[in-house]
Amino acid sequence: MSIYIKGGAWTNIEDEILKAAVSKYGLNQWDRVASLLTKKNAKQAKARWKEWLSPTVVRNLWTKEQDSQLLSLAKLFPNQWKSVASTLGRTATQCAERYEHLLAVAAGETGGDDDDDSQSLGVTGPGIETLPAKGGETNYEARPSLPDEEQMDDDEREMLSEARARLANTKGKKAKRKERERMLEESRRVALLQKRRELKAAGILMSLVSKNKRAKKEFDYVSDIPHEMVPVTGLYDVSEETRLNEQESRHFQTDVRRQGIDMNKPEEKKKRKQRQQQESEKIQADRKHKLSIEAAAQLVDEFSNHESKKRKIELSKPIQTYMTSEDDNAIKSIDSDILLKSKDLLDQKAQEVTPLLLRLTQDTVDGDKKEVSSTQKPTKIRLYVQKFLKDKLTKLPSPKKHARPIDNGFNFDNDVDAEEELDQLTRNTLDLLVKVDHELSKLRRSQAVQKGLPIPDPKLLKEIATLTLELDKLIAKEYCSLVKSDYTKYEDSSYGGTIIDELDEELFKITTQEIQKETNTKENTSTDTTEDTDASASETTISSNASASEAIELLNKIQDQNKQLSESIAVLSNNSTFESSKGQLLKDIHEAYVDLVQATTVHNGQLKISEDEQRAISNRSTYWNTLVALIAKDEQGIVTMYRDT
Template sequence: MAPTYIKGGVWTNVEDEILRAAISKYGLNQWARVSSLLARKTAKQVKARWFEWLDPTIKKIEWSREEDEKLLHLAKLMPTQWRTIAPIVGRTATQCIERYQKLLDEAEQDEQQQSGEGLSLTGVGGDASAPVGARKYRAGDIDPTPESKPARPDAVDMDADELEMLSEARARLANTQGKKAKRKDRERILEESKRLALLQKRRELKLAGINAKLTKKRKNQVDYNADIPFEHKPAPGFYDTSDEIAQNLRSKAKFDLKTHHKGVLMKESLDKDRNDKKRTRDPEAIAAAAEQSAQAKAERLLELNQSDKISKRRKLVLPAPQVNEEELEQIVKYGTRGDRAREKYNDADSVTGTLMTEYSESVIREPTRTPQVNRSDDRILQSVRDIHALANEQSSLLGDVNTPLHDSTFSSGSILPNHEIVQTPNALKTISQTPRRDGLGVNKADIAATPREVLRRGFESLPKPLNNFDIVMPEDDELRPATATDNELEEDAGERARLLKIQEEEERQRELKRRSQVLQRGLPRPIMEADEYEFAEFKAEKSSEINSEVASELSRLIISDNVQYPADGYPIPGDIVPSLADEDRKLALAEIEKELNKDTLTTVVEKFGAQVEAQPYVLPGLDYESDTEEDADVAERLVEGLTELGEKCNKLEHKLSLTMGGYMKRQALLTKKYKEAFDAATELRKERLLHEDMKAMEAIGISSRLNQLQEEVNFLADAERRGQERYRDLTL
């Protein structure tokens, strides 16, 4: 049974570089074409490798505490939805899964250590403990996500498959011309080979005595391959050129012999032959260039090997010292001076000893490490415990109480945590600090007072009350009731401007509503002078006086609109019709609505027609009903007479159609022929006129061309005559 090969496995550096180069050429959509360059990977694995590891936008730095909190909270809200969580956190889905598992493992191990269930197999220091969250695979296991792992270093001796894959990828990626350029090159080479084959065939036929030609030469035709068109042989000069003719013949024979053996060489082959000649002509230069390239390669390898060491021995850049040597010496002198004075006057019985205090050591020592966060306040640990509780929670169908969860520190309506920003206290905002030691009481003035103390000092600074006051009764004028004008406050200028603006806007809206419907709807309007408006339907001779008044009023309104609101900046002189008041406008609109609701002439005609159609139509004289037998006999006879008359008319019509049918067909045929003849005559007339115009234009053109040619001939004749005269003068 043939073995089954499954694509996949650990990625190597060569495959990563091939993938980067292929994506730079083919883009992020043609994954099948990209995977064709990698023999051991599929299109899905190639896409996953790019989006899980090689993408430059992927963050590969350590996880921060905020990211851990965000990840655990989102995992609690959307469990197992890692594709949705990943873009919110700013990591890939695989990174989120691995970090989530690592946090759970760390929390589980911490709980075991606290409860004493763990073995606690650690060394002397914390570094000796096993890595938390390390999920190692046993021998024979396969990594399910090799796309998110670092690439494996390449072997020194790669196998044949990898070398073949690398060479094929290099060849395909180096092809920047594409298939069309290759096809054009093949077609050009094929045409050249056909031409050379045909040339060889003609030469062989010529040697055999058969003179073959490609095409027959017609009369008065120039063969551009054999003859020189419009050749003008130069006049014989002073120098002999017979040796040049012989040299040209030798070069032509040499070229023919070369093309006979090798054909017409392309530019690439000529460059290659030229380079080969240079290499074979100067072996010393070749050896020197090879030695120089080998030396440069060795220097580059040495630099690469020493790059790590050089980076480790980088120069330490420190800021400039804030205290120089002289200041340090002064500080030491002051310290030793105080120690000597303290030793001298340290006797408890002396008065000076009671004034001396200890300032050598700090009262409060700062801790060397950051204090550990209280485990009850660790939000990450709380989130992990909540996730464990939700995972181990029983079904709600059993009726058990819901698992109590910790209060989340997330804002309402958001899935992101509220981070408490810790800021460095501003020294300028803090007045001063309580001194840690003040044995002599010299820093009391610099101690910051509390708000209560500041308020107390402010009250103490107030002057004492004198309690000197007199009671005075108000006069009658002051006891009168306040009027409305007294209580009125002065209006603010901004409020007054706002009210005026509102009134102006309301007035503008009312003014816009007073305009005509043409302006309100933005309809087109005529732009003419006052005396150019004429309404033919209103100003006819038979028109009434009312129509004339309507026409004049309509023209006045149009002129007024154009004067008040000129269209396209085209002002028109004229009178402005004043706007109607609101009450008059309402009355006019009511009258118009009343007139529109009346029945128009069309409505009346339609109603009358409907009434007429509803009544049955009766022939004149038969609009009465009779039950006598005499009337019935008369009616039967009339019906029989009408029937006979109709049959007779039909027979006569048929006979007439038989008699006149041939004439009618002949008339239609002659009409058609006449129309065709008329159309042909019209076309011939157009062609005749066209040819007459062309004849006139050609006559004008012939005369102008003849004059131009005659001038050129005269110029050439004069030039030739001057040349002959000069030649004659030079030869004499």
């Protein structure tokens, strides 16, 4: 069997693979680089890179200074071409070949091989006859690569594909190998479980652990350490404490499973505390609200009792009165009574010493937190009472707009029993009048509100400035004001439109009469116009006094007109003629469009060519002008030079 020895001439494919491998693995991992080359080893790959492929290799011509330096270094380091090459910045092969060339040139100039100097300067050591016979050149690493063959061998094709796969892998070979091993292990485990399931279904029990007693007694040198003695951790023996800790842990787990102990006690305690705080705040707020309601209710009760004890008013003829200073003082006294009563109620509640009442009845002043005397007004409670009374007063029904008799002759000294009650009939009459007034006010509303039509949004109305006629502007302005007023009254009270007051009954009647009169005049004019049109139309109608011959003649005339109209309609509605004319028109339009597109394309092309020519003309003229200027300048310089000479 023949033994294959790696080596030989380098091919272009091997050089490219070597450069790509060096760019990925660097200049130190030559074994990994050589693993991509099937016919070369690490030493040969390194030599090929150092001698030929490295970009640091100098390949320019030798100078005389380098030749003299080479000869001097060869005397200092005989046959140590790597040391000489490192000094000169060239390869060892280049230095050796250049040295041989210099010796050959020197021998040719001196004229013979018998010169002792030339022999002393020659290369020493074993010659080529001592090397093994390999059939040609031996220093393949310093020679150009062989060109690629048209048909590559299978070995070269496989080497190239593997190099492509490995060099294109940027994720790392080890990571992919680990992932592949993990997947194989998982598939092996799944296959074992499937096999065990199938055997169990067949009635054969199989364990994942070997049940061989002999195997159990033996050591598993892969996973265990035989006769291992684990040293004790620490200076003292704590095995008893460890045992107690494990026992307590087991008891705790048992209690948790049996009783369901919550593991989140601190969080639950915090949440419970927050919940209690929120409940206490809510109770305090409810107590505060209840206190304000009680104070306000008591004040309202006393005020109502005070009103019920008033004497009834003796009605007389209506006389317009105004509020006097006495009435104003009475109202102020009522307000002061309300405030005093609320203060007394707060003083009574303050006897119950609670944090809330202490907080409400005491204030802090400045930064020293000095307590204020108990005579200070409780501002917070007063605000609560005012807010409560304001809410209650806003819920009262709106006042009715009807006149009531007011008498100035109030006599509070009279007894209540001496006053007479109003007659029931009078009250019923007043109620009826109020209802009639209300219904009449409904009739005085706008027609859109009376008919229940939707009121438009004022934002959608047309601007008045766009109208031209002054009359239209006035009508539009009045219309907009009516719409805004009705929208504010019946749709959205927060809109803020100006509300128009309702008309009086007399003014409303006058307005309706004027509108009715205007509509009657328009109807008369419309009847006149209709009479004129009827007179013109009577020419084509038959009067009741016409004879039979006139009627027949008129019918024949109408028939002829009808026939002519039918013929014209038939001509116009002829489908074939219309379709043919339509198709011809479409064809003409298409041809005209095609011609237009072609003409536009040609025109655009000519414009582009014209622009390019203009640009080229300007460039060429600039270039020639520059050349002419240079020539003129040179001629001027020559003339000046000859003139000076």
